Amino acid sequence: MRRMMNIAPGRGGRLLLGLLPFVLIAMLYVAGSAERRAANPDDKLLPPVSEMAAAIKRAAFQPDRRTGDYVLWVDTAASLKRLAWGLGIATAGGLAFGMAVGILPLVGATLAPLIGVLSMIPPMAVLPILFIVFGLGELSKVVLIVFGIAPFLVRDLALAINNLPIEQLVKAQTLGASSWQVAIRVVLPQIMPRLIEAVRLSIGPAFLFLIAAEAIAAENGLGYRIFLLRRYLAMDTILPYVAWITLLAWLLDAALAWIARRAFAFAYVTERR
């Protein structure tokens, strides 16, 4: 008998094994839903799939009776816009500051302690301050996302730069590179894969901050909707919404992973699969 650690599934086996837990959860849900419904025809906790489908149809394909909006798409667009602004600003800022901190010792000495402290402030604790300072509109939500993930990106990139072999930086200098040239031709391409990975890991927290901000003060958005519907115990809409948010996050993650592998193949050659 071979060791367990040496037994790996094939291609088809991997797919099958990966699907198995999903299928199991779906079966458990359907069975549970049917059982509760049999005991209580008015059960709202585990609505059957048919009711969820009807709720999706209402939210996605029928205009809202009061506003005339297609609620799901309006919510999705509003949330994704906030998320894109937040992630975009955090990524750009994180990259710029991370590189400055990682490459220039003077900037590192000045900013690294500050960023270390900032990253320890729980972002949710400053949300009231953001609402007071930036108002209840879009800005405070974007700022919350930026505040929540940018310090992490800065620190992660600075660490990645510190892990570049000093030999490479010295070699580039012996080839006549200035600090700026080292930054854009030696450091930047080598930390881009790490930046993308860090952003992938930040998608979860970014959604957390987004939904928290929307839950507290918003007029639309995915987080706003599920917290609104909570009052009516409308699980038939909340559950599909959660699945939809999950799908969006997963797609974003997969897209970033795909980009990283396509554009920065050199970074993945020694990876264990």
Added chain:
Amino acid sequence: MSSSIAFNDVWVEYGDQIVLERLNLAIAPGSFVSLVGPSGAGKSTLLRMILGQEQPTRGQIMLDGEPMRREPGPDRGVVFQRYSVLPHLTVLGNVLLGFEFAASPVTARLFGAARKAAIAESDKLIAEVGLAEHRNKYPHQLSGGMQQRLAIAQAIAKKPKVLLLDEPFGALDPGTRVQMHDLIRFLWKDCGMTIVMVTHDIKEAFALGTRLIALDKKRRDAQAPGRFGAIITYDLDLTRDSAVPVMGFKPLGFKPLPPSTPAQSQGAH
């Protein structure tokens, strides 16, 4: 084009640990200096000081009679044992980089005719180190020897006056190492630069160098191992007209021992 290097009373200390003490050394332009010595004797420290990556605690290092700039620069090329080439660039990209740094301060990239000219020059260097058919490969697709060839091509693209080699062939197999020796000897004669090479291989040190310098700790204090630093224990001139008896050369009055014969060894039974 080559430079003279001089160490005037150089000390290197890390905290209370003395690495090198009272180093006085003058390296003539165009020489090929082999640096040998046990681990921790400060060979690489000495090399990194010439490189500008490290600074002496006391004393001065002169390059062509002028105090050396306190940072690495294009006048001093280097080949490390590892990590000398950039993993995200192809062979061509790695060699091209030196030209791009020099010609394009803001974008560090070349376009159009300038790029074509730089590529032509890079290709010449790549062919010179025998990597012509691998010009579009990435470093991880190359063997260790080929990566070192690339690092050398990259370094000589800048026509440095000093080339520093930090155990450049230490990780290579013996056959590849011999090839690399031929290459570096050819380039040294061709470009006429001053070479300082750190090596653990005594044979290599004698085979390539025109001068061999051995560093070691002469004095030791069992209670305070960091109290004394390494000094130059041997400084041998390996050129043909030197009077120093070294391998392969016969100094005056040298008489080879008679070879042992099979009869003698049989007589021992």
